[in-house]
Amino acid sequence: MSDPTVPSEAKAVSFAAYGDPEELRFTDLAVPRPGPGQVLLRVAGAGVNALDWKLRSGMLQGVFPVTFPYVPGFEAAGTVVAKGPDVESWQLGDEVVGLTSAAYAEYAVAEAATLAARPADLPVETAAGLPVAAETAVRGLGLLDLKPGETLLIHGAAGAVGTLAVQFAVEDGVRVIGTAGERDQEALRELGAIPVRYGDGVFDRAREAAAGEPVAAVLHTSGDGLLADSVALVGGPERVVTIAAAQESGPLGVTFTSGGSTDTAVAGLARALALHAAGTLSAPVRTTLPLAEAPTAHRLSEQGGGRGKIVLLP
Ligand SMILES: NC(=O)c1ccc[n+]([C@@H]2O[C@H](COP(=O)([O-])OP(=O)(O)OC[C@H]3O[C@@H](n4cnc5c(N)ncnc54)[C@H](OP(=O)(O)O)[C@@H]3O)[C@@H](O)[C@H]2O)c1
Structure with missing residues (x-):
């Protein structure tokens, strides 16, 4: 089931060789399709993590090799716009947050079981930086x-x-x-x-x-x-x-420890969202940047020196 407005290609950031932030290219790529247990999100915000630039630099290629072209990004907030055939938990139009793959894009696939509903009063940029x-x-x-x-x-x-x-x-x-x-x-x-x-x-x-x-x-x-x-x-x-x-x-x-499970992904978001519901969540956002400025986001993340998440907005 899919929103008919989902295009076959959309903007995404990818790299086709290991190297410096300039390897990140902002181009049109095929929109991925959700498989069993998955949904497709129209991404509203994608969190930037240190792992993203570590993967891009090639420093982890011995333990975490990637296939080129590789779209970074492990977390997003967005809207459900398509679902795999067996997904009952979400409806088209639901606003969600969670772990994804290839989140530096206008559209990204996520495992339905790891997502949480994004409360209407939780800003996209804050939500997008929570899952990891x-x-x-x-x-x-x-x-x-x-x-x-x-x-x-x-x-x-x-x-x-x-x-x-x-x-x-x-x-x-x-x-x-x-x-x-x-x-x-x-x-x-x-x-x-x-x-x-x-x-x-x-x-x-x-x-x-x-x-x-x-x-x-x-x-x-x-x-x-x-x-x-x-x-x-x-x-x-x-x-x-x-x-x-x-x-x-x-x-x-x-x-x-590296690499989580569905249980820890769900538990982590549930705890963060419970703190938000109680009005006590502190989850600073350092800055937001347009998706096309992913190279700047990677430089900022690598340099450190500021508190809070960097979030890319498609
Ligand atoms: N294994 C996993 O599953 C997993 C998952 C997520 C993240 N990670 C890794 O965990 C690390 C932290 O991730 P993050 O997202 O929390 O990064 P982050 O938001 O960039 O935070 C790093 C923090 O460490 C502080 N820091 C710098 N030097 C320090 C020192 N010598 N002693 C103590 N603190 C120091 C920084 O302070 P300043 O701002 O003052 O420099 C900053 O507050 C990264 O290396 C990331 O790749 C691993």
Whole structure:
């Protein structure tokens, strides 16, 4: 079933060789068709993730090779405009948000089971930046099996994943110490975390912030060379999880997690949307850019230096 206005070709951003951001081309490509269990979205906003530029650069081609031309983008907010034959959960015209493939496009396919309805009062740009971070936060915290009252250290707590992980953990009654740059200390405090500055001496500051309580677990989302001291802080690698330091994690016995499931995708969005419904969700958007400016979006993402998601608007 398909909206008759869906064209056979539409604008998309793709790259046909690994390289710098200029490899991203804004062209007409065939509109994908939803298969079993899938829907086609008219994309209203596509979130930009670090993985997007890492894939484009070629730095991950050994572990995550792509087929050219490759359309980046793992998350979007949009309107359901076509569905696979067996999809009952959504109707044409529904406004949804969720994980997708090839989201840097006017039209993108998503697994129907991983989507959530976008509340009318949740802006497209905020919604589009939620799915990856929410899924990752739920997955990372789930692996740590935290109990209320335990103290958790989050490295990179003001990043997209960290910001949601802080909110989910605080909601669960966990005491969160979060590392961030000077700019984001107050923002972390407002989320309910005890903020400490990242950089030299971060573990001394974290111990001081713990104020005599043991740090039970560490969620690492950012920063090089932090896992060995994290293991020492917690007293073993079992409750140290990283989403960002695969190579460092192996020799230390630390869990590196990547790639979610339908369950974590659904749970992550449900948690974020529940916070939105309660009026307490904090999910900053750094900037929005037209889809055609994907090279600028990748440069900004790679450089860092700003808080919040970058979102492309077709
Ligand atoms: N494995 C997975 O499943 C998975 C899923 C999603 C993301 N990731 C990865 O996880 C990482 C974080 O993703 P994100 O979307 O949250 O990125 P993000 O929004 O760019 O956030 C990164 C945060 O890390 C902070 N930071 C920089 N240096 C740090 C340090 N030495 N110690 C602690 N924090 C530091 C940054 O602060 P400043 O702004 O001050 O620089 C920023 O707040 C990326 O590498 C991404 O590729 C992995």
